[in-house]
Amino acid sequence: MEYFKNILSLPPIYYTFAILSVLTLFGALGTVMSRNPVHSVIYMIVTFFSLSAHYILLNAQFLAAVNIIVYAGAIMVLFLFVIMFLNMKQESEEMKKDKIIITAVITAVILGGILIIFLRRAEREPVNPLTYNSQSGMIEVLGKSLYGEYLLPFELISILLLVAMAGAVMLGKREAGERHF
Amino acid sequence: MSSVKMVEAPEGLEGAGFFATSLDKVIGMARSYSLWPLPFATSCCGIEFMATMGSHYDISRFGSERPSFSPRQADLLMVMGTIAKKMGPVVKQVYLQMAEPRWVIAVGACASSGGIFDTYSVLQGIDRIIPVDVYVPGCPPRPEQILDGLMQIQELAKNESLRRRNTPEYSALLESYNIQ
Amino acid sequence: MLSNQQIAEDILAHFGENVKNFEEPYELLTFTTNRQNIINLLVYLHKHETFRFRFLTDICGIHLPDNAGEEFGVIYHLHSLENNKRVRIKVFLSADDIHIPTATTLYATANWLERETYDFYGIIFDGHPNLKRILNIEEMDYFPMRKEYPLEDATRNDKIDALFGR
Amino acid sequence: MAEELIIPKNTTDALALNRPIVEDTEYTTLNLGPTHPATHGIFQNVLKMDGEKIVSGEQTVGYIHRAFEKIAERRPFYQITTLTDRMNYCSSPINNMGWHMTVEKLLGVTVPKRAQYIRVIMMELARIADHLICNSILGVDTGAYSGFLYLFQEREKIYEIYEEMCGARLTTNMGRIGGMERDLSPTALKKIKQAVYHDLPKALAEFEKLFNRNRIFIDRVVNVGPIMAERALEYGFTGPNLRAAGVDYDVRVMEPYSSYEDFDFDIPVGHNGDTYDRFMVRNQEMWESIKIIKQAIENLPEGPYYANEDHYYLPPKQAVYSNMEALIYHFKIVMGEIDAPVGEVYHAVEGGNGELGFYLVSDGGRAPYRLHFRRPCFIYYQAYPEMCKGVAISDAIAIMSSLNVIAGELDA
Amino acid sequence: MNGFMQWANETMFLWKALIILVIFAITLGIAAYSTWAERKVAGYIQDRSGPNRAGWGGLLQPLADAGKMFFKEDFIPAQADKWLFILGPCLSMLTALMSSAVVPFGDSFLIDGKTVTVQAIEINIGILYVFGVVSLGVYGVMIGGWASNNKFSLLGAIRAASQNISYELAMGMSIIAILMLSGSLSLRTIVEQQHGFLNWNVFYQPLGCLIFIVCAFAECNRTPFDLPECETELVGGYHTEYSSMKLGFYLFAEYINMFASSAVTACLFFGGYNYPFMDNVQAALNSGLGQTVGHNVGTAIGILVMFSKILFGIFFFMWVRWTVPRFRYDQLMNLGWKGLIPLAVVNMIITAVSMLSGYKLAIGMWVGLIVFVVILSVVWAMRPRKKAAILGA
């Protein structure tokens, strides 16, 4: 009873957080569990949305917007695109089920273990409301730190992306002189 | 533009600030001015249908200029031209794919009765496979006659009860064509 | 300018017995050959240096039920564009053995024309890559253009046939 | 002729109508037609697709097979015009006149000059009407709808001329054996002049401005579905489609009929037979047709509009009512009892789509013993799979509409 | 309850709610009448009269269409994925309606001494919001097209997806130049910076504006980019299998998208609610009607100006649609990736250089553009040529 009273007396933001978390987990589970790959993608989009909402809760508007534009708006569209293309062809033959299950269990155990260990070791500094900068997630601050403090890594990443793009183009250009549809 | 005949307000109970009409009539009227045709044009009459869509006759005046080549979206199946027996099943298929309410016009002699093509390969009228609401004579009919046919369908749509498509008579009609 | 005479003489010289019935109805050189020689003849006319009959205008069939032994005919119209000259070649077949070699090896056009002829008359073109009905439904079990089959759809019931002339 | 007709058991509808529609569920096949909006007429193309690319295609035709040739064997010569009108319905006067010229060739009738000139005018108007549809539909199929309606207004004017001449718009039935049904009326002449001197050139110039140098359009059609001259000839291409490939074969020039030798006109030819060439050749041909009509109007000879042949051409109505001899001829002609010689004749005219040939075998009866139509559409449509191999589906549609396949002509 | 009232009073909640409702209603209304306008415009462009029987001048046409669609049989094909089939049009409609939320339709009203801005939500990442919503718009089409289980629909969906992703890039890059000029992501700030007439971004960013408009056409699936639904190729494209109101949603969403993109274009490049000599007008109003009323009337004029810009934008969409042919799929991709994106980069460079050069911006931009065109022509003139100068050789 006491516990529930505690819950009821929590500030509303916690409810929002709880609902979003449930939604996120629901999306994540749906992604993994649904049989139809298109449904998986849609669940994943739900996950991304609720993650973006989390960002907004953390007052990181820019990150939220970019998450939606880049992940939900572009990458997932590409995923869906590819899956639709795959579905055109005949259904690939069913893989051996038990092997998949065994692999999945092993991976899950290892991943879960690592997560638990790290979470237990992690030390969190409590937020100091006096020194906390509410603008830290906003775009101006973000831009300044990206182009000031982290300029070198930022540029390095852009070069890396450029290289990756060029590589993708090269890989994609299989046959010379062929028209691309 | 004053010579153009406008929609007349549906009959209803009129009073001070009070205007009631049956839903049937309003929806019937809405349907009649938004008949999206599926031009099933196979031959000569199809060219006359193009003329009907053209600037001189302009079927869009009746709200029917959006041809829906997808049967799902069409309200009106306009069969224009000879339907050979090879084509018959396709016509029927298209009719089956249409969503209710659906109307059918047989434009021209060939679609209505086979016309001069009383031959082994031509279906003697599409009403042997699907129910037809309006027949337009002519070979090919003039655009005016096609418009007459369209206006006749508008009349039918206006006066049709919303429940007609669920009545046993209607299912009996479809049954007679082997359509469930 | 090439004359019909020249062409006829050349063909006669080359094929001798196998071509016959030379005619000139309405100035179009017409002659008959048999099915053993039709392809050779077409090839010969196609390869000929001066004639150059390289354009196949038409292939069609004909049914002559009263012509015992030669009930069916296949008629080729060839055109030499450079000389602006046409010839018509006929081959007659018996109803019992209604086979003729295909011309698709020589002309791409012949494909559908032969299929149409098959569809209408049931003339079988040996070696045709895809000899099946083209205009009629495949379930049809007769060849409608033969004279013994009626034109009309048997289900029409809205006319009076008693009127004279019909 | 066989004495008794065998009634086949399954001419009943049941056989045809209960055919199952076989739908291929494998993804990579796409059924273009028979009711696809771009197939204008009705024919089916089963395309094997790799994404948007067409790997191979196969056509099924015959969806409006109407048995013209069979009907023709049961109809007197003069009634066959109603069939030819419905063959290539975009340019029915050409078919119509072509058939009459064939019969005249068989009967040995010479048509007076005036009738020949009127025929030329009508046939060239029909050619314009045909090409107008084809080119504007190419516009529609590439997404530009307005040009179609601009040109259709001009077609409407051509219809008006027909209507003035014979009382119908599309299936005109305006020729008769031995001449024309009617003379060119002053109103018709006025309308033709208005059309060829003012309206048509204006509309055509505007249409060309809209399309000819439009990069979006050019990208859509240049190098799309090219066919080289040699291959085109093998496939039996004729007409604008062959000329687009660079061969200047035109029946009007090679074997002039109906006084075409009197007129001065050019044969537009294309470069490599792609869709753009076909489009441009048709455009150019319309200009040439306008040129021919102008010459025909200016030099229109006076005189009768039909050959003075009592045996083939119906006598005037007044004479029928008062003159016994005329009445007998009238009856004989209407009953179809004209004295046709035994023989065979092939006559070709330059139809809207190419060489339209009539092969007529007559046994002296009231109807042709055998009548075969050489339908240009039917012959060149065979090449379609080859032309659309390896192109995108949008190209396949542009190719199809630039070929101008008329279902009525295709399926006979 | 009291607390809520106080909060509502402070934030002008009711006024805001009213404005949101009005904007929502106007969006829907304009979208509905866009369908009528489309038919009328198409008719007039094609020398026809367009619908004129359903009501005066066919004004009841949208109602007739809606009435018909509501009562049409709602058909879900047997092989379709039922939920996704329903989800598709709903998503389309949802995303379409969301995008106009951040558009500033006018300046502000003074009510009870408080300022109410004519905008549903004012957030400082307005452009990113629009962009995010637009990038989601494609889901409706994709899901609907896939769920229909029809080859034509699937092809349409695939085309829509690749087209939208590709053109989003060019669109984003063309906006970056605007952001460089304005230094803000907020649409309101951007509009306010274009005060008057000669300050409109279109004079600073002609190339950017062109790219943006082209991309807007592509994002709305309008001719010449209407490949996802092109009638003559794919029958109906992604909505081939849809009937009744679900189809209505798709068609409606297209018009709402048109409205939204016209609104955003007007804000970004054509000064939003700003109009020439607005200061003079405002001063005259203020002196004539007093500060409050004058300001409100001025705002109302601004809103009218904004809407006339939007309506012209919609008209332009239609005008182009009935003029040009459409692209082919690969050409569309080429234009996006090899044409617009490089151009957008060039535009960014020109903007950056002219900003750094310190000259008056507009002059710098135009000089830069002219230099670019000259370079391009020189390169073009010097390209290796083949003998036959015919098309496609």
Place this chain on the structure above:
Amino acid sequence: MQLTNRAKKTDKSELSLFERSYLPSLATGLGITIRHFFMKKPTIQYPEQKRYLGPVFRGHHILKRDEEGRERCTACGLCAVACPAEAISMVAQERKKGEEHLYREEKYAAVYEINMLRCIFCGLCEEACPKQAVYLRHDQFVPVFTEREDVIYGKDKLVEDPNNRYRRDAWTKEDAMKLWKNNA
């Protein structure tokens, strides 16, 4: 292949850079369409506005009466023979005494039926009629049908109404030509 000396190559010159930018053709196109936007519309508001269909339009069939109101048809059957659609059927009957005011000839059609859905309006019946009895009206269409039973028109619908006679300028083409000459 060169067959004649009349060949003329069509224009297929390359696009210039300016033309390749899409803009010029877009601009001209927009110009053309906007000009049409403001042009006078040729649309015929059909049910209210009707168009003159020409002097020889082939519309609704009519069985003419002569000046004295007698039916002209003599049931010779030529129209039925001439009909390519075989849409006309008739039953002939001998005229009895006392019916001279009804029928002009000794024989008349007791039944005269035209299947309006078969008819292709080719005009061959009008041309075939030796008695100038059957005409295709130039001013009236056959209306549309909703029932299959209505399509066969009997004499009640075909014979001219004596109170509302059908008129046209020229009954035969020879008359028409005379008319043109007089008007000229």
